[in-house]
Amino acid sequence: MRLPDLEAWAIFASVVEHKSFSAAADTIGLSKATVSKAITRLEAHLGQSLFHRTSRRLALTEAGKPLAEHAARILAEARAAEESANDSASAPTGRVRLAAPMSFGITDIAPLLADFLAAHPGIEIELHLSDARVDIVAEGFDVALRIASLPDSSLRARRLCGITTHIVAAPAYLAARGTPTHPAQLGEHALFGYTNVTGPWRFQRAGEGDVSIRAQGQLSANSGEALVPALVAGLGIALLPSFIIAEHLASGALVEILADWAPPPIGLHLLTPPSPLRPARVEALIAFLSQRLRDAR
Template sequence: MRLPDCEAWAMFACVVEHRSFSAAAQSIGVSKATVSKAVARLELSLGTTLFHRTSRRLTLTDAGQSLAERAARILAEAQAAEEQARDAAAAPTGLVKVAAPMSFGLAHIAPAIADFLKLHPGVEIDLTLSDAKVDIVAEGIDVALRIADLHDSTLRARRLAPVAIRIVAAPSYWDARGRPAHPADLGDHDCFGYTNLPNAIWHFRRGTEEVSVRPAGPLATNNGEAMLPALCAGLGVARLPDFLVDADIAAGKLEAVLADWAGDGVALHLLTPPGTLRPARVESLIEYLSDRFRRSCNPR
């Protein structure tokens, strides 16, 4: 098998771009004779003339015109491959912008970032914590963590770990108001609202039965952790992820109910903008976070 003369194709593409053998040679950093020989070698291999040459003018032949775009693609792909290989071989350096939910970010992402920076001292992290949905493309975010029932998106998404959702209140609240036997019973309870999801509805499923409940109560907030003092004080019911409430459940401060009912399929996802080529610093952080949280949102 005869291999293609990639160097000649690349030099042909440079001549086409600069419309001059001399200018192409200068941009590459070689002599004009080297470029001329490479193009002549390609013409001989193809059995066709690529340029009309005069003392004043250089123009593409019909064959050269038809091959110019392909030559440019060959050059661009080779350059991209080399850049990606250099990035992979070099120690990651530069800035990575990260977005994460507030409570989960404080408890788990911030410590993970600290450990990552110890391993990669050349990397800088700009960490934004917010429970609001961030447009990662518009904001220039490289990596985003989201805890949600993720719908179809143009973003690249990696599901890392499931997140169990608990229906919780203080034991004193359940003792005073009664423990619900069915999700529909929650309509008679003071249920705290999460304002980042306006008009949010709590969904439940058990076997073939599905139930929806619209929460209403004395407290609404844009952060789940902010509900905990009112919950522990016996002022109402909340629907919160396991990493926020399991410690208080274990300590007897909160009690979960309706455990035999499944909620929405919530999980921790890692999101990145569309596209396949990413700098080594971003790839390194993605792999680090994926390994750390792949099985649990509560890594130990």
């Protein structure tokens, strides 16, 4: 049986990562001709083109797109195996790429990283903050934190804790528009939407069926934090997690409504690529975050 051309797969992954034959060649210390020959060799073996090549840009073909994820996984596992062997003889070193939601990353993750870096002076953290759902494998992240009700996935996921959410509005809004006493009444109000979460708002109460409401209003945003100023100004109602609105609830700038109706539970999850092989530096960060975030909210 012919063995897979692992070198070509690794070079393919590097070209995808750097979006250039030349940049990949420079990074991995090979000539551009060697990189090009490896891609040609892999394409010949697979019987299909992996890239659209023009003088100005390089883009994956439709056949190449799913294979790029496999290639990234092959390269990541090989690196992890080598690094694991090296790390066993010394303290963890190197860079860890961590993705986290924007607001939660600022309020809860960034303060923790100071403690982690002080305890592990050889480790570097590259923190990527975004409320968009990143592709961990394709974008090369070692660890991602995600607040959601997770669907089935090939990723390895660990639930760290629950995240509470609340329906909130400013007292001025409720004084002017009235306070809903049932989720069905929300349809008569200005509801601010969080665009990174698709689908309707859902509510549950013991002894009653589920209620679903589609959020519609003057404002929607891909960051929950961006909805707060308009909420405080009395312009609408929003469904937001406690880490975004806790301060405003404490000050009275916002108040909770429909407290006896619970949105479906969501959790804070730690995700990693499918491979169980991870460098010691990544294992160190996972252990730290798992311990420190168990009771985050």
